Amino acid sequence: MTLALLSVWDKTGIIDLAKALAAKNIGILSSGGTAKTLRDAGIPVKDVSEYTGFPEMMDGRVKTLHPKVHGGLLGRRGTDDAVMQEHGIEGIDILCVNLYPFEEMSKKNLPLDELIEFVDIGGPAMIRAASKNFKDVAVVVDPDDYPMVIDAVNGGGFTYEQKLSLAAKAFTRTAAYDAAISNYLNGIGSEFPSTYTVQFANGRHLRYGENPHQKAAVYGTSGIAGQTALQGKEMSYNNYLDVHAAVSLCRELPSPGTVIVKHNNPCGVAVGATQLESYLKARDVDPVSAYGSVVAMNSPVGKDVAEEICSTFVEVLIAPSFTEEAREIMKKKENMRLLVLPPEVPADELRTIDGGVLVQRTPEYEEGWTVVSKRAPTEAEVAAMRFAWKIVKYAKSNAIVYSNATELVGIGVGQMNRVDSAKIAVMKAAEFGRTMKDTVVASDAFLPFPDTLEVAAAAGATALIQPGGSIRDAEVIARADELGVAMVFTGTRHFRH
Structure with a gap:
């Protein structure tokens, strides 16, 4: 190994890496801020512009896009030696690059003409070139890999497996980077991009899927998916x-x-x-x-x-x-x-269907309750309603929840009609000696008929919370008033399929 090219936005660990390269008499090419950082640390560096004979231009947009750089990355040792020598191209053995922070800057609501300057061109081009020629070039895109690189330099070189692994990681990085740019540009003026690209890392095989005959894996580095x-x-x-x-x-x-x-x-x-x-x-x-x-x-x-x-x-x-x-x-x-229990990781919800994927995004819940019955709920009933409303949000439709302010009392889920869910909840509670007396009821969607309300009231519930929106709302409200049940409409449905 005789030559390395270092060009990084994130300078974490780059001085230690460069010192290790210099100690082994490996020449260093660099540009812009990276070159300045290394020189300030007393590390000898040759500017890319000096090597290529062309200056950085167009406010830094063009600095590494040159045949002497890409030829040094793509040149196959033992195959392209003659043409490299003819054109004065030196083989670059190590490429260390990380990219302009487009993902981070895209969250800052910048004007497009400002954000577009954080789209890296030279970096991904070099990464892809080096990764294609991984047999001859070690490509490094993650500061976490610097210790391994230093060990390899001190130990006389990289193994084939190490270089292949680094190349795979590099292509993964450019894929994620391009996905972020694609999603942003395709999403301008729209709540969702016209083409939706996602990437999840840290894939691990699971013993099987929902059933033993199904194969499965989990991907993710944070939240529940990243837990060990x-x-x-x-x-x-x-x-x-x-x-x-x-x-x-x-x-x-x-x-x-x-x-x-x-x-x-x-x-x-x-x-x-x-x-x-x-x-x-x-x-x-x-x-x-x-x-x-x-x-x-x-x-x-x-x-x-x-x-x-x-x-x-x-x-x-x-x-x-x-x-x-x-x-x-x-x-x-x-x-x-x-x-x-890890910190929450907000993200779009994805579900595959035949030929595609469904994407769902849930805004933060805003309470906008309306009392629709003649009798307003008591403070105790309101507290119980808030508790029940949280629970029903996470139960499979058609869901009916009976609760007080501190505990679930009975639940019916996954039925084809809501009245059966109401009956099942009462039956299950009775099985364990629990009564619905003085509970409140939450329904994940509107009540199309008064029958669910009647089942709940007969069981002892005194208040009911539901989204409202049925063509028979007036009939259901009138029945609640006849039964003395306080009723609140939320305006928000909580179907969970």
């Missing part, structure tokens, strides 16, 4: 789905709160004075369904919670943290997965 279990078996496809559902609701609860999910539906939800109290209340909503469930908590897990968790079978437990005592206790449940 502290203990337990490998996370399954269904585990990830259930954890996502549990965490999404749990983040909306006051702390300490617990959400228990089974097959992507909440079967126990509660808040309490302590994390243990909230867990016990949530578990007792439906202890049969809670067996083999996914549990999400929004405050730290201590010894008392760990002991209760270990008294039954839980597939996954996710919480902000675990005390050392709790960790020791839960080690005896060696198959139970423990996850640390």
Whole structure:
């Protein structure tokens, strides 16, 4: 190795890398701010413009776009040596480039003529050239790889596998970069781009998909997708789905709160004075369904919670943290997965369909409730409505939730009609000795007939919250008034298919 080209926007670690190259008598080509940074550190550098014989021009738009640069990156050793020598092209053995920060700057609402200057041209061109010729050139696009590069330089060179891996990473980076630019430009004047391009990294094979005959993988570096279990078996496809559902609701609860999910539906939800109290209340909503469930908590897990968790079978437990005592206790449940609750990562929701993908974006919820019944809800009923409305948002349609202000009392989900959901919730609650007396009811969509309301009122519910919007709203409201049920319209539907 005799020559390296270093041209980076992010200067993190570049001085240490350059010092290692210089110590091995590897010449360094550079330009602009990178060259200045290295010279200021006392590292000998040759400007790209001096090497090519052409100055940087057009406000820096043109500086590395030259045959002596791209010939040095693309020239095949042993094949193109003669033509390289004829044209004075030196082989570039190492390319270290990172790109103008288009992704970051595109979030700053800049005018297009300003933002377009953060579209890197020379960088991606060099990266692609070096990556194509990876057998002869090591291409480095991530400062996290500098230690490996330094080791390779000090050890006499890169292996074939290292150079191939670096090239793959480089093409991945340019693909993501081009995707960001494409999405932005295709989205000008539109809520969604006409062509939608996404990329997820950190792919890991899962044992199987929803069922053993299906293959699956998970991708992602942050949020739930990026988590590694502290203990337990490998996370399954269904585990990830259930954890996502549990965490999404749990983040909306006051702390300490617990959400228990089974097959992507909440079967126990509660808040309490302590994390243990909230867990016990949530578990007792439906202890049969809670067996083999996914549990999400929004405050730290201590010894008392760990002991209760270990008294039954839980597939996954996710919480902000675990005390050392709790960790020791839960080690005896060696198959139970423990996850640390990560910060939320807002993103578009993607679902594949035959031939394409559906993309959904949910704006921040704004409460705009309207009391439509003659009787206004009491303060206690309003508090219970707020709690129930959060739960029904994360239950599969057609969803009916009965609750008080601190716990789910009964739930019916996934039925073809809403009145059956209302009946199932009452039946399930009765199975565990729970009464609907003085509960409130939340419906994820409007009530097309009064029948769901009648079932709820007969069971003891005193108030109902729903989106409204049915052609029979007046009939449903009149029936609520006859039954003395307070009713609120939210104007927002929470279908969850």
